[in-house]
Amino acid sequence: MSPILFWFFTILMLGFALAVVFNRNPVASALSLVVSFIGLAALFFQLDANFIGTIQVLVYAGAVMVLFLFIIMLLDLKAEQRRRLNLPATAGGILVVAAFVAQLMAVLHRFGAGKHAFPPLAPGADDVRSVGQALFSTYNLPFQVVGTLILVATIGVIVLSKRELK
């Protein structure tokens, strides 16, 4: 786990996440989100979670972002006009986020157990095999339930996309 790579990908991820929030053009926001997700996938790879990192690239940077871009193009959204800022709401939002970050810093400062480096992995650790085994033995029932959930979501999307709901 190289510190230089860790900080590079963390800054990439956070910088493009900020670009998602502050871009006025929705297409630019969506493309920034892709880069942010790829940075996150790189962090997963650094944590030796190869399976999760691959899924992250395939599902998020691939499928989900194509869906987002599709909808943005379909609705033909233009860059937002500069509207008058709702001052109390904006100030309240910034205050809540600042409080969250301050509390995060305080908790992490006191969390002594997390101030150690990651212990080395045993040789021959195969995360795809282990995750697959857990998925199809211990977590077989939740796996089936998630499959049903996706089926229901697909049917729901088809019903929602009909011109007239009956």
Added chain:
Amino acid sequence: MVTLNDYLLASGLLFAIGFAGVLLRRNIIIIFMCLELMLNAANLSLVAFSRFNLQNGLPNYNAQVFVFFIITVAAAEVAVGLAIIVALFRARQTTHVEDINSLKF
């Protein structure tokens, strides 16, 4: 040396950025993207904890299975959410949250 706290800090900051986006932006699609950022921040801390708590030299794979389920449910959520946004756009011709206030008291 990269510690667990560094990963938790990155995850918390990503969550805070997503949270700020949900609170500050007024375009419903951007709000939806920021929700995805927050989900991914939670995933990052789960994977970091899984790698940190080794059992016999192996990461705790239960956390990675949990992350897999979160990603699956999030993908279903994106599909349904975007379908709702398209239906809303057909009815109101807007994606601006301040123009959609018929449920507001």
